[in-house]
Structures are given as structure tokens and as C-alpha cells.
Amino acid sequence: MRVELAxxxxxxxxxxxxxxxxFELPAGSRTALxxxxxxxxxxxxxxxxxxxxxxxxxxxxxxxxGDDRRELARRIAYVPQIAxxxxxxxxxxxxxxxxxxxxxxHTIAAVAxxxxxxxxxxxxxxxxxxxxxxxxxxxxxxxxxxxxELLLLDEPTASMDPRSRSAFFARVEALPSSVTILLCSHRxxxxxxxxxxxxxxxxxxxxWQGAAGAYLDDHAEAIVEVDAAGEPAAVWLREQGFVQxxxxxxxxxxxxxxxxxxxxxxxHRLDGTLRDVIARDVERLQPPGGGTAS
Amino acid sequence: MTLRxxxxxxxxxxxxxxxxxxxxxxxxxxxxxxxxxxxLVGLRESGVVGFTGMGRALMSWSHAxxxxxxxxxxxxTGQVVNTARDDGSLELLLANPVSxxxxxxxxxxxxxxxxxxxxxxxxxxxxxxxxxxxxxxVPWGFLLRGVAVSTALLLxxxxxxxxxxxxxxxxxxxxxxxxxxxxAGVALIDFGLIGLMLQWELPPQAVFALALLNPVQCARLxxxxxxxxxxxxxxxxGFYLANHIGPDGLFWLGIGWPLLLGLTAWVWSLGxxxxxxxx
Numbered sequence: 001m002r003v004e005l006a007x008x009x010x011x012x013x014x015x016x017x018x019x020x021x022x023f024e025l026p027a028g029s030r031t032a033l034x035x036x037x038x039x040x041x042x043x044x045x046x047x048x049x050x051x052x053x054x055x056x057x058x059x060x061x062x063x064x065x066g067d068d069r070r071e072l073a074r075r076i077a078y079v080p081q082i083a084x085x086x087x088x089x090x091x092x093x094x095x096x097x098x099x100x101x102x103x104x105x106h107t108i109a110a111v112a113x114x115x116x117x118x119x120x121x122x123x124x125x126x127x128x129x130x131x132x133x134x135x136x137x138x139x140x141x142x143x144x145x146x147x148x149e150l151l152l153l154d155e156p157t158a159s160m161d162p163r164s165r166s167a168f169f170a171r172v173e174a175l176p177s178s179v180t181i182l183l184c185s186h187r188x189x190x191x192x193x194x195x196x197x198x199x200x201x202x203x204x205x206x207x208w209q210g211a212a213g214a215y216l217d218d219h220a221e222a223i224v225e226v227d228a229a230g231e232p233a234a235v236w237l238r239e240q241g242f243v244q245x246x247x248x249x250x251x252x253x254x255x256x257x258x259x260x261x262x263x264x265x266x267x268h269r270l271d272g273t274l275r276d277v278i279a280r281d282v283e284r285l286q287p288p289g290g291g292t293a294s
Numbered sequence: 295m296t297l298r299x300x301x302x303x304x305x306x307x308x309x310x311x312x313x314x315x316x317x318x319x320x321x322x323x324x325x326x327x328x329x330x331x332x333x334l335v336g337l338r339e340s341g342v343v344g345f346t347g348m349g350r351a352l353m354s355w356s357h358a359x360x361x362x363x364x365x366x367x368x369x370x371t372g373q374v375v376n377t378a379r380d381d382g383s384l385e386l387l388l389a390n391p392v393s394x395x396x397x398x399x400x401x402x403x404x405x406x407x408x409x410x411x412x413x414x415x416x417x418x419x420x421x422x423x424x425x426x427x428x429x430x431x432v433p434w435g436f437l438l439r440g441v442a443v444s445t446a447l448l449l450x451x452x453x454x455x456x457x458x459x460x461x462x463x464x465x466x467x468x469x470x471x472x473x474x475x476x477x478a479g480v481a482l483i484d485f486g487l488i489g490l491m492l493q494w495e496l497p498p499q500a501v502f503a504l505a506l507l508n509p510v511q512c513a514r515l516x517x518x519x520x521x522x523x524x525x526x527x528x529x530x531x532g533f534y535l536a537n538h539i540g541p542d543g544l545f546w547l548g549i550g551w552p553l554l555l556g557l558t559a560w561v562w563s564l565g566x567x568x569x570x571x572x573x
Contacts, residue, residue, distance in 0.1 A: 049389050051572040070295075070391045078389040084382035088310035096303045100295055100390045126314070139386070152389075 001061055001075060001149035001180050002027040003048065008056035010043055010204075017043040018054065019204045025150075027061075030181040032191045032212065035201035041184045042081075044201065045152050048182070049078060060150075074101060077148035081155035081184070083135035085128035090138065093127045094119060097142045112141035114171060116164045132159040144171050151175070154184045169193050188220050188281050220281055222259040226250045226266060227276040236269055256281060297399075300392050304400025307387070312408045317370050321409060324362065325416035329355050355420070356440040356517050360510055361480045363413075363444060364451040371405050371455030372472035373465050375567065380465065385573050394568045398456075402560065406452050410445055417441050439545065440517060446549045447513040450556035451479075457559040460567050479510040505531040509552035516548020 003025040010018040018040045025031055033041050047054045050069040058065055065072060086093055098105055109119040115137040127135065136159045143151060151172075157165040172181065172194055183195055191198065191212055198215040200208040208215070226237060227249050234244070240262070242250035254262060259279055266277055295303075312318065332355040378384040378401075388397060417440060421432045455472060462468040482504065505511045515532045519541040536544055 046385070046573050049385070051385060051388060053569075053571055070393050073389065073391040076389070078386075080382055080386060080389075082382060084386050086307065086310070086383055086386075087314035088307045092306055092310060096307055096387075097390055099303060100300070100392060126310075 003150065003180065003182075004057075004059040004062075005044075006057045006059075008044070008047060008054050008058060010040075010047060010052055010054045017204050018047070021056070021201070021204070021206055023199050023206055023209055025180050025182060027180055028178050029197055030195040031183065031197040031199055032195040032215075033182055033184045033199050033201065034186060034191075035207070039201040040204040041201055042154060043204075045078075045154055045182070045184060048150075048152060049073075049076065075149045076152060077143035077146045077150070078152045079136070079140050079143045079154065079156040081158055083127075083132065083139050085135075087126055087128055089124055090119065090127050090130065091123035094123075094138065094142065097146075101146045103142075103145050103147070108141050108145040111145045111171065112138060114167050115141055116161070116167065117141065133161060133164070136160060137164055140168055144168075144175070149179060151179060151181045153181065155186075156183070157187070157190065188216065192216060192220075192281075217255075217257065220256040221253050222256045223251060223253050223280050223282055224259065224262060224266070225278040226270070226274070228270050228273045229275060230273045233270050233273040240265075253282075295391060297393065297396050300396030301400040301403070304387065304392060304397050305404050308401050308404040309408075312404055317408050318412060321366060321412035322416060324366065325359075325412055326420070328358055328362070329416060329420035332358070353436070353440075353517070356444060357514070359413075359440075359444050360447065360513050360517070363448045364479050364510060365476050367409055367448050367451035368455045368458070368472040368476050370409055371452050372458045372468050374401060374405060374456060375459040375563075376463055376465050376468055377459075379463065379573055388572060394572070395564065398460075398564050398567045402453075402456055405456070406449060409448050409452055413444055413448060414441065417444070439519075443513045443516045443545075443548050446552045446556075447509060450509045450552035450559075451476075453556035453560035453563070457563040460563040460570075479508060482508050483511045483514060502531050502534065506535075506547075506551070509555050512548045512551045514548070516545045519544035519548070 005024070006022050008018055008021040009016070021040070021044060033044065035041055043052065046052050048058065050065055050072070060072060060075075088096075094105065094108055097103075098108060105119075112119045117134055117137040119138070119141075122130065122134070122138075127138070130138070136156070140156055140160075143153075157168055160168060169190070175181075181194065183190060185191060195212050198208070198210060198212050199206060200215075224242075226242065228234070228237065234250075237244075237250045240252065241254075242252045244250050252262075263277065263279060267274065375384070375398075384397070388394065417437060421437050424430060425432045454475060458468050458471050458475070462471055511531070515535065518532060519536065532544070535547070539547065
């Protein structure tokens, strides 16, 4: 499904939540929508879901959304960041959505099982009694099983454990290439694995949009932590810009592109004194030079 | 999926909410306790506005319900839509192929049923238990009249509660407004209005009109319409109307006006729900 937003605006009283938002999601594209809290990401997703009246124009496959959104809703699936605490049993919630979307229980159960949730076992439990992670997995399973043409994912793995997140990634990657995805996320691993484009919202406006690789080059940073013994190792690590923490570990932040080279040097230079080394990616909120490119 | 099927889906999910919050049980207990009290205390050899025995007990109970039912209805529905909006359940459900009308109708039906069914069960049950225990004859005519009037009043305030929950986003403000509406409903019957008339020198026509706009007052007059009109029991508005439109007119006014008011509030809420931002 192709989605076009043209000059979309939304005001809540004095607060202008969206201002002239214009971008396009080509059919089959996978886009991350990122920005700080209050930047308008959720408002934009809700506008796409038809829950907010907005200014400007939103078109789906070239046609305006219109007032009756039922047919459109069938083609869109949504995973909220925080799952509601419904009192109905899991069975009723799943059957309700399955019935509305014409999806079989066993199809949803298979996806849920993949994500680490046994729907049959949880069927009689109130949806609200599930843990946050279980609720999110059930909702993710409902969305992934729905054969929707547009997936709106709002921090979909925020409450999931690592194994389930990995399974979720695999499921999303296995979706047909025609499925358009809009992902609200701050997680670099999600951006790296799931999307090819990034749209940055700041104060309700599109501050930057472009290829995911370019965004990651600007924002992804690696933290390398080293546990090594002896003064020669300490001298070398200090020369390389490492700082020693209270636990005795040395750490340094550097662009992701330089990580592999540094790790190679560490294993070579600290041979015999190296006890452990850890590298992890984090998001640098402010890119070098401040602000965002456009 | 048809609108009827959408309504059924929404109703099933909302019924779980109602059962979890135990409104059905709560309403039944309230009705039963009140009824038991009036049956036990009321079955003595005395008369109230021409009623004796079981009729008197039912009359007293119905009158108590007139003040209680609006409170039950408003507290059960005054925060339905805004709570669903805040906790994300509205967003989740309407992200699926459910029309806004389907959601609103489904929720309304469940809430109305949850409030009316306990009444429909409790009233005849009380009459039958009272009749069996005390050997009294059940005044079926008055019982049906009481059920009809109470149901109309309940539906009216259920719709008003839904109207509040749709139009007032803030839950605390919605709660405050429901309490104010209830207080206005039970306070501004014509005895209260006469006080206002004397205090502020309001014209009698204005007092009559205000009294008739109050669905609680209309329901009260409809219940009393089975008795001989007396100024001391009917109040000035009721006494005037009873002598002009007769007992039947009073009865149908007491059913028709609350239903019309409720229908207006419900249609208004539905329109607002379909047009406004949902989150």
C-alpha cells in the first residue's frame, strides 16, 4: 500500500502536534518514524488510523481515506506500544479481532507460538492478567497474522524478551515485499534490521528523511568495554581514549564504522592481558555538528 | 462484516468489562436490599396515597428507586468512553474494521442491559416473595407501571451518562458532572423549585416548565398517577397536570419525556463520537 501525507497538521488546543508533515511511504517500503517524546509520532500514527481529524491530506494508494474507514482498516494492522488492559478473556479478544479480519485462530496461534506465547494455554485468562510482554506478543501476533498491506508498529518490541524480539524480527522480515511498514522505534537494532528509510519528526515537523544507512552513520555509536590486566594495557587503553570506570572496566564510545577495526586492535595489542571485551550499539541523540541534516 | 456482527463483537468484549466490574451483581444487591427493606417495613395496616399492603411497599420502593436509579446509571456510564479512550482499548478496537457507530451501539446496548435487567428481575421477584411470605396480593398493575417508569428513567440517565463520557474527555471532570446532574435531578423536583420561586420570585410558569423538564419529576408523577391527586403528595406541578391531562396523560408523560430526553442525549453522543477525535 502506498501512503502519501501532504501538509498534514493537527492542533490540540494551543499545542500544534503536527505541522505541515509531508512524506511518502512507497508501496513495500519499510520506514522508521523516530523523534523525541512529544515530537508527534503517535499523533501521526493515529492520524493514519483515522482516529484523529487532521488538516492536509492523507492518501492510501492514491485515494483519500474518506469517512468510512472500515474497508481501509481491514488493510491496516496496528501494534500499539502499550497494550490495553482489557477484562475480556484472551480467547474473546483474539476471536474478536480474528472475526473482524477473517483470520483463523490457528494462524494467529502459530504466529503467537513463534513469539513465545501459547494462545491455547492463555485462552481463558483475562487479557489484563497477562504480563505486558505477553499482551504485546498477542497483539503482534494478531497484526502479523492479518495479511495487512500496511503495518503500523509503535515500539512493538518494547516489552518483549530478546528471544521474542528476534522471532518478531524474523516474522517481519518474512512478510511479503509488498507490505508497507511504518515503525516507531528508538532501537537501532530494529532500525538496522527492519527498515530501509527513516523519517525524523521534531516538534511535529519532518526534520529529516532519508536512507536508514545514512541515519545510522550519523546516529549509531558503539560502546566498547574492556577488562584488561597490567599497566602496559592501561597505558595503551588510555592512549586510545578509553576511560576507566569504578568497576575497573575501560570504556570508549566511537562511530559504529570504527568498531571492528578497534576490536581487532584490542585483541592484537592486549594479547595475554585481555580478560573480556564487550561491544554494544547505542543511539547518539545528537549527531556530530548538532541538529539533523535534511 | 455487517454492522450487526460488529455490534456483537463489541458487545461481547464490553460485557466482559461489565461482568468484571460486577455492575450486574451490584445493581441486583442494591435493588434486593432496598426492596427487602420496604417489604418488611411497608407491609403494615396503613395507607400511603391510597396504597395499602404490597402496593404501598412497591410504591415506597419505586419512589426510592427514582432517586437511586439515576445515580446508578450515571456512575455506570459516565466514564465508559473516556476510560476506553485513555486506556487504549478504544484505539485497539477501532484500529480494526469496526465502525464508530458499531462500537458505540454495542457498548450502549451492553450498558443499558446491565442496568435494566437487574431491575426487571428484582421488581417481580420482590413482589412474589413478599406475596408468598406475607400472604399479600400482588398489585400487578402498579408493578408493571413501576417497572415501565423505572426502566424509562434508567434508560434516560444511561444515555445521559454516555453523553457525558463521550463529550468530557477528562475522567475527573466527567465524574463531577455526573454527580451534579444527579443532584440537579433529585433536587429540582417541584417542591425544590417552589423554594427557588419564592427565593428568586420566579414566575410560576417557569417553575412548572423547569419541573417538567426534569425526568425524575416526570417519572415521579407517572408513579403517583395511579393515586387520587392531592396537592400535598403530588406537589403543585403534579396536581395541576393531574387535573389537566389526567392520570393516563401523567403516566405517558412520565415515560415519554425521559425516553425522549435519553434518545436525544444518545443520538447527540453518537454524532459526537462519530465526528470527534477518538484519542
